Amino acid sequence: MRALRVAVVGSGPAGVFCAETLTEDPGFEVDVDVFERLPTPFGLVRYGVAPDHQKIKSIIASLSEVFETPKVRFLGNITVGTDITVDELRSHYDAVVIAYGAPLDRRLGVPGEQLPGVIAARNFVSWYSGHPDASFDPAALTGERAAVIGVGNVALDVARMLVRTPDELRRTDVPEHVVEALDGHPVREVCVIGRRGPEHAKFTHKELLELAGVEGADIVVDPEDLRPTEERRAAVAARPATARLLSTLEKIAARPPAHRSRTVRFLFDRTPVGFLGEASLTGVSLAHTSDPSRVEVLPTELVLPAVGYRSAPLAGVPFDEASGTVPHTDSRVIAGGTAVPGLYVVGWAKRGPSGVIGTNRLCASETAAAVLADAAEREGGTGRGPDAVDDLLRSRGAVVVDWKGWLAIEATEAALGSPNGRGRVKLHDRTGLLTAAGLSV
Ligand SMILES: Cc1cc2nc3c(=O)[nH]c(=O)nc-3n(C[C@H](O)[C@H](O)[C@H](O)COP(=O)(O)OP(=O)(O)OC[C@H]3O[C@@H](n4cnc5c(N)ncnc54)[C@H](O)[C@@H]3O)c2cc1C
Incomplete structure (x- = not known):
């Protein structure tokens, strides 16, 4: 049987699904x-999927x-581009699959966006997820009100995490310093701001129900925002999912306030x-989309755009600035219209930030099929072993965290959680992770 050696850059679900399909x-x-540039595998499954979504994390x-x-x-703790280049990978492997996700933020392009206090939701997510490179400073959780810009699932994750009670948080794997900061912060009201009407909201019904069920906050929807307009009626008629979402929003709008300590x-x-x-930030000007001359100021010291x-x-990988993705045809990375030999792409680096974890499985099988089809056409290989x-x-x-090292990190996290009946508590700094992996740092 023909032998093939493949390097995958990134250990998120897309990279791992691709490795699985290739080896089968x-x-x-x-x-x-x-x-993987981090000492830990699984990308956004570990550092994006909300901590209170343990079922998804399973x-x-x-x-x-x-x-x-x-x-x-x-090969964890190895940054491609720093510890080893893409060109070096291409000379050591028969194929290289780019699976490094979408680690940057989309910008709003609104004046004042650079002010401290306007902090991409990604930073907040990384912090509460215990990402070792998280730059969010919990001192930014200040003032009576925070605003989240965007109405996708990430926006709802962020709003939910801002109002979770410490009891709820301790049912997850978040580090204790995160529990304490999220318990003690002064923010009483979290505004979730959507550019268009609720019929265009991107969050799922499941996420909305989850938010509606939090113990520590009232959820407030203005019935005026749900008024049946022609556009709304058409959207409801066209999509059962929209009808369900609006019906749940109506139920939430009709609920009497429970006077909890926080409000979303x-x-x-x-x-x-x-x-x-x-x-520093004192507020955000909001224009009504349906009547841009109507502008209101929402006083706030913290805005988290989740857009x-x-x-x-990355050096050695073509990049399309306009779409923020790696250009490809049928998963083969292209430069100047032609495929770069032996270079492939998968996951969010290929499609942009869309789809759930499972979407990456189909995407990975397409990429693996391209790798294998090209290998079947080619003679020989690099002849280089591991x-x-x-x-x-x-x-x-370079200090490599191998699979045994990761299992040792997992065991340490489980041991950290067990005295308090928690399945695991995450280690959140690189030194702690490397030490737990048995490496001297
Ligand atoms: C906040 C948030 C919440 C989400 N919640 C859910 C959810 O509840 N359910 C769901 O189904 N989906 C959810 N998703 C979507 C899901 O996480 C993505 O579909 C999926 O993770 C994308 O997979 P990926 O492998 O392409 O990228 P990623 O998961 O981002 O993995 C990329 C990996 O590449 C590594 N990497 C980056 N650069 C380098 C480099 N130079 N060298 C080596 N390694 C590198 C990164 O460290 C990372 O581990 C969520 C996404 C976000 C952002």
Whole structure:
């Protein structure tokens, strides 16, 4: 059987699904090395999916099985582009699959966006998820009111996490310093701001129900925002999912207030047109989308835009600035209209930030099919085994967290959680993670 060695850059679900599909192919003997810049695998499943979505995170069990076979190696704590270049990978492997996701924020392009106090939701998500590179400072949780811009699932995750009670948070894996900061912050009202009417909201019905069920906050929807307009009626008639969403919003709007200590307030049909303040944020100007001359100022010291992600350029990988993705045809990375030999892309780096975890499985099978189809056409391979890459990394003083190292991190996190009956509590700094992996730092 023909042997094939593949490098995957990124260990999020897309990269891992791709490794799985490749190694299951009966026509090739495929070995895959998965490079990951963090000491921990699984990308946004660990550092994006909300901590109170433990059921969704249980996909980690099946992703882990992929690394339990000798055919797939985890090379954690290795940043492609710094510890090893894409060109070097291409010379060591028969194929390289880019799976590094979409780690940058989309910008709103609104004046004042650079003010401290306007902080991309991604930073807040990374912080509460215990990401070792999180830059969010919990001192930013200040003032009576915070605003979240956007009405997708991430916006609702962020609003929910801002109002969760400490009891609810301790049912998750968030680090204790996060529980304390989220318990103690002064924000009483979280406004979730949608550019258009509720019929255009991107969040799912499930996420809305979850928000409606939080213990620590009243959820407020203005019945005026749900008034049946022609557009709204047409949207409801066209999509059963929209009808369900609006019906639940109506029920929430009709609920009498429970006078809880916090409130989440939906503001639809409003778009930010300016962030106010000199040295720091004092408010956001919101224009009504249906009547832009109607502008109101929402006083707030913290705005968390949750308006999407974009991928990042990396030396040796073509990048399309306009779409914020790696350009491809049928998963083959293209430069100047032609496929770059041996370079492929999968997941959010390929499609942009859309779809749920499962969407990446189909995407990965398309990418794996392209890798295998090209390999079937090609003669020979690089002839280099795993030792050459290991030697190169060692010569650079790179510290690799292998699968055993990750299992040791998991065991430490489980031990941290067990005295308090928590399944696990995350380690959140790189030194702690590397030490738990048994590496000297
Ligand atoms: C806040 C948030 C919440 C979400 N919640 C849900 C949910 O509840 N349910 C659901 O189904 N989906 C959810 N999603 C979507 C889901 O997480 C994505 O579909 C999925 O993670 C995308 O997979 P990916 O592998 O392309 O990217 P990622 O998961 O981002 O993985 C990319 C990996 O590449 C690594 N990497 C980056 N650069 C390099 C480099 N230079 N060298 C080596 N490694 C590198 C990163 O560290 C990361 O581990 C959520 C997304 C976000 C942002």
